[in-house]
Amino acid sequence: MENIYCPSLLKIQDLTWETPDTTSFRLTFNDNSEREEFFSLYKVGQFGEFSAFGHGESTFCVASPPTRKDYIECTFRAVGRNTKALQALNEGDTIGFRGPYGNSFPIDDWKGKNILFIAGGIALPPLRAVILNVLDRRSEFADVTIVYGARTVSDLVYKMELQEWEARNDVNIVTTVDPGGETEDWTGKIGFVPTVLDEVAPSNENTIALICGPPIMIKFTFPVLDKLGFSKNQIFTTLENRMKCGLGKCGRCNVGGTYVCKDGPVFRADVLAELPAEY
């Protein structure tokens, strides 16, 4: 019988420092059949368990889209034991990976619709996979709008990609930093994400909104979306409950009777509203 806890081995092909404490890895599978198996299953929004051996495993969303099949990417902040150990690794080093786990964003249902991405801080990675996936299949969707904010300019992740997206004329991107977080040459907006969203005022018509960010941002963004006429079934978000197995066995990630590792991490806002506040 297969050992569901046994990870695949992946090599760090590329390492990018996004911010002083946030790193992105581009990872390649040591074993090609494991790569093929991964991509036969993977859909955007899913997550995996990333491990520095000797330090444990951490849940990160897969930040690259299923349309790019040579590698997977993840972006993470060093906060605890394993994330710090991962960050201490170098290009060429090997890490463990299990996944893909959980549900995904139902983007095939969104063909022909406008997509609005709202992200704050380190929470862009879960949406980045969707953004890239949508851009890789650009013709299938209508308007694409991205509202992304961070505390300071140096806290913005994927700076290169932000520029690329800005350069495209088929993407409407607005970046913002909290007041006081700007630099001299900052050309984006200054203000909190909910306020900026209110200014941008995207239409709710035929639109799907995806929102990821710190709880405080999410809390203040919902009323703005409500004001803009979005109903809860047009809004998607993700949950982060503490996880160990990612497989529905270890029993710690549930919100009420819903296991975030299996029925999540992606939730439509109306479904989320039905769940008890255990997240």
Add this chain to the structure above:
Amino acid sequence: MALSIHSDDFQTLLDSLREAGYRCVGPARDGTITKFKPIEQAGDLFLDEILTTVSPKEFFLAEHEAILSYRMKGKSDIELTTPSKEEYAPPTLVFGCRPCDAAGPDIVKSVMTWDYDDRFFLDRADSTVIAAIACVEADEACFCTSVELAPDSQTGADILLIPSSNSTGDTQEYSVTAITEKGRKLIDSTKGWKDGNPERASAIDEVKSNLKPSFDPAKVREWLDNGFDHEWWNTATLSCIGCGTCTYTCPTCHCFDIVDEGGQSEGVRVKNWDSCMMSLFTLHTSGHNPRPLKSNRFRQRIMHKFKYYPDLFERILCTGCGRCQRHCPVDMALKGLLEQIGRLAAETPDQVAAG
């Protein structure tokens, strides 16, 4: 043909088990507590107690086990090894557990096969035969009959021994039923079993009729459906000290932790028992905790057992063994609490309907 076994022949059984390649684990003393331990001498079996301190679940879900070992090869290559079934799941007979303990692994199996198969649990379940002994005694904490089991239920057992009226204090004859193919095979390949159909001890049926169901799990589940925010959780759980004893001694609690032990060059990834009664269980690195209060955690435990698990798998995650009550340092009696919920459900039908 009807079968029986006499306690005088337990040694014969044990010897032949060893020859047939089985290890036998049974209730035995360990200091002042009792637990399931490897048994070689029939005299070490301790069958007089209603229930051992800890359940035999460790023979399915090890308290602590390596699930992987890693070793650095060269500068950046790593070799991973999964322990082999032979190492962690030797052929085993769990002898002399109670029917409630036999039901434990059968109930837990649902989650262990939920979309993904946990081989450590399943391999053990596969190579383990359970021979349960029906109960001739129950105590105040027992409530198997409230959760669809009984002092002589067959759920999860491969072999059921029913004490007969032929006993002399120290010795006891049992009638034997092979319930599964696995049980039948074990009986066929070992000795000590005899033909015969001794009369069932009347005590079993006395226990059965005295142990009236004390709540209706369907009613409890209905109340839980809408009772998440009920004030009752806050008051009823004040005395809980959050020690986790209830979950560690429980035959159905199966939550675990995964941690790495070892250094940079080699080590193991281990799975350890964990408990929803501890605040660390759900604590994020950021310090945020979705279940910060003991009432939240206690609610999780009851909800998981009597609502979430039944919702998912149509099984109650509790065998009514009563260990959580017997060993709780502050007598947080699950049975009593469920009776309270049963009364709340009866008193407040409006709350259930209105939500």
Add this chain to the structure above:
Amino acid sequence: MVISEADTTKIVNSLRVRAKELLESGEVKVIIGYGEGYTKGKAVPVFITDPGKTDQLIFDARCVNNLSMYLKHAEIKAMGKVGIVAKGCDARAINVLILESQFKREDIFILGVVCEGVGDPIEEQCKSCVANTPPVYDELFGEPIENQGWNDETFAKIEELESMTQSELWNFWVKEFDRCIKCYACREACPMCTCTRCITDKNQPQWVPTSPHSDGNYHWNLTRAFHLVGRCVGCNSCERACPMDIPLSLVNWKLIKAVHDEYEFIAGMDAETAPPLATYTEGEETDFIK
């Protein structure tokens, strides 16, 4: 027996009356005391907020738990001023907690009860109780009695262990600690384990291996012991809570003895005497720090 059955009834009655008054006047918001358990014959902690319900209170030899451990719970702190029924060991624990600034003396109302020992048969530590009359209270229930005090028997078991050879002692403890399942019931039951995050729950570095194997168990049990030196009041809550019946009191009393031999200090007798292991005096020997 100094306290007669009639005295006990009187104690319980006056406890009930006083608890009722305290709740009615709003002086305290909750009374923590003992009541009848669900299981016949067991006494359990009860939390009374309704002045009409103080008749639940009982006090007798079944009241084994050290109630002062609840004072560390967020749920209790959130309730407002607490009135707590305290026997000698509970009161000593309260003294230690006050000394360690866990709360202020005026934050709680102590309903001290004179206690001749708990458990049936009477628990070991009660036979050497240094606080049959609680050392601190706002109001005392029962007439003060003389303390049992330490005697020849108090440290008999410890001396027996001390006479073992190193390897005998090692084998003894390995065997006992091997049963540990790392449930941490001992920690949760202990009034002195007040850390918001226990060192075993810290993983950077991983001071104590989290696994319940010999190494992890040994680490945990010794760490627990070290953190209680000069703080443990010997109430036996940890040992009573331990589902694996590990004789934790042997660890505790060894430490109690060592602290007394070295500093003539007994924890919790008052809330002023500086605890020797948390105090540094100038000129103190420090050559043991290598």
